[in-house]
Amino acid sequence: MTDPAPRFRDKPVSFVRRSGRMSDAQERAWQDLAPHYVIDVERDAAATSVRPGTSIDPATVFGRRAPLVVEIGSGQGHAIVHAATAAPERDFLAVEVFRAGLARTMLDADRDGVANLRLVEANAPEVLEHLLPAGSVDELWIFFPDPWHKAKHNKRRLVAPAFPPLAARALRDGGVLRLATDWEDYALQMRDVMAAAADFAPAFDGDWAPRFDGRVMTAFERKGLQKGREICDLVYRREPRG
Numbered sequence: 001m002t003d004p005a006p007r008f009r010d011k012p013v014s015f016v017r018r019s020g021r022m023s024d025a026q027e028r029a030w031q032d033l034a035p036h037y038v039i040d041v042e043r044d045a046a047a048t049s050v051r052p053g054t055s056i057d058p059a060t061v062f063g064r065r066a067p068l069v070v071e072i073g074s075g076q077g078h079a080i081v082h083a084a085t086a087a088p089e090r091d092f093l094a095v096e097v098f099r100a101g102l103a104r105t106m107l108d109a110d111r112d113g114v115a116n117l118r119l120v121e122a123n124a125p126e127v128l129e130h131l132l133p134a135g136s137v138d139e140l141w142i143f144f145p146d147p148w149h150k151a152k153h154n155k156r157r158l159v160a161p162a163f164p165p166l167a168a169r170a171l172r173d174g175g176v177l178r179l180a181t182d183w184e185d186y187a188l189q190m191r192d193v194m195a196a197a198a199d200f201a202p203a204f205d206g207d208w209a210p211r212f213d214g215r216v217m218t219a220f221e222r223k224g225l226q227k228g229r230e231i232c233d234l235v236y237r238r239e240p241r242g
């Protein structure tokens, strides 16, 4: 029997997978720590996809029922490892496609003895659409998503009109969506997209939300500040389901 023709995604994704090699420490972290921290995902067309119809049960994954915080694009994991350490009564899920970043996250979590953190190596929209049960998430965070500066690449941006329905599906009623970026054009797009999303209401007054004090300074934020950019935070509450 011949192999079926390779299948590809039909939508653009918000990342280009970096091919950079992992350091020896990161390779070791992957081998030793991934079996504990990284959730197994059944794949569809691509290596970072999630097969429709497959989902996790957070209570089984974490061995308890606790409020769940999901960070999309967790990078090196600085924000989520810090948050998981500071709030042992909540569970945290890091969603990232950058393997070396996930390895760094596990090394830091292991060093700090963090028990309430798990990682998913997958494309975030598919995680929101398939892997997470509807209404299972208390807070969803996206801090400094890739801005896709050039107009011709804007279609790759994560926080675009297709995003709110996916976030609304995963969040529980009253759940919170937190966004931050240092790229003004993307901040304005985020605010417009969320203003048009019937399932969400802003949870801030004025133009922008105050800086979320649970967000630690990452390299991306520091770089933006050094370049004189303003950091824009936004926060929304998921409206109750009808």
Ligand SMILES: C[S@@+](CC[C@H](N)C(=O)[O-])C[C@H]1O[C@@H](n2cnc3c(N)ncnc32)[C@H](O)[C@@H]1O
Residues within 6 Å of the ligand: 013, 014, 015, 072, 073, 074, 075, 076, 095, 096, 097, 098, 101, 122, 123, 124, 125, 142, 143, 144, 145, 146, 158, 218, 219, 220, 221
């Ligand atoms: C600019 S970095 C910011 C990382 C981190 N939030 C911080 O503030 O340091 C954006 C990250 O989002 C990840 N990313 C982008 N699109 C993604 C997607 N669709 N699913 C999962 N991760 C994604 C990238 O791999 C990258 O590590």
